[in-house]
Amino acid sequence: MKETHDHEVFEKADYSATGRSGKEFEDCAFKNCNFSNADLAKSRFIDCTLIDCNLSNAKISNTGLQNVTFLSCKIVGVDFSTCLPFLFEVRFDACSLDYSKFIKNKMKKTNFKECSIREAVFIEADLTGACFDNCDLSNTVFTRANLNQADFRTSRNYSINLEMNTVRKAKFSTSGITGLLSQYDILIE
Numbered sequence: 001m002k003e004t005h006d007h008e009v010f011e012k013a014d015y016s017a018t019g020r021s022g023k024e025f026e027d028c029a030f031k032n033c034n035f036s037n038a039d040l041a042k043s044r045f046i047d048c049t050l051i052d053c054n055l056s057n058a059k060i061s062n063t064g065l066q067n068v069t070f071l072s073c074k075i076v077g078v079d080f081s082t083c084l085p086f087l088f089e090v091r092f093d094a095c096s097l098d099y100s101k102f103i104k105n106k107m108k109k110t111n112f113k114e115c116s117i118r119e120a121v122f123i124e125a126d127l128t129g130a131c132f133d134n135c136d137l138s139n140t141v142f143t144r145a146n147l148n149q150a151d152f153r154t155s156r157n158y159s160i161n162l163e164m165n166t167v168r169k170a171k172f173s174t175s176g177i178t179g180l181l182s183q184y185d186i187l188i189e
Contacts, residue, residue, distance in 0.1 A: 079102055
């Protein structure tokens, strides 16, 4: 039987050695917790909020993330493509998602607000209507991603190959045009 936690608050807990594998959390809050390198496999987080937590290199294979909000978290090197796809829904506010992977994740209308998303990978991800609000996307890869109606207007340092992604009605700022034309090796002055 799975260990279940409902409506609990966890503060300053260190799960880096023990992990939380096979646990279920519903409507829980995690504040200043350390999940770095933790094994969270086969866990479920439903309607949870993580604030100022470190999840760098956490293992989330077969983990359910259903309506989970990350606020000011360090989530470096996490492979979200190994999560359970059923009801996958996340939001990121002021997080570091550098080197993370989103391969084939369905992330319609996902909000990324004031995040560092450097050298991350979005391959075959469905980001329809996603909002990248004031994010740094340096060296992030978008390949065969659905970016229809996605909003990049306030983000910077992105390079999106228009021939390898679907970008219908996506929104970009005039200053971001160089990131859309970089694959053509042309000079814009």
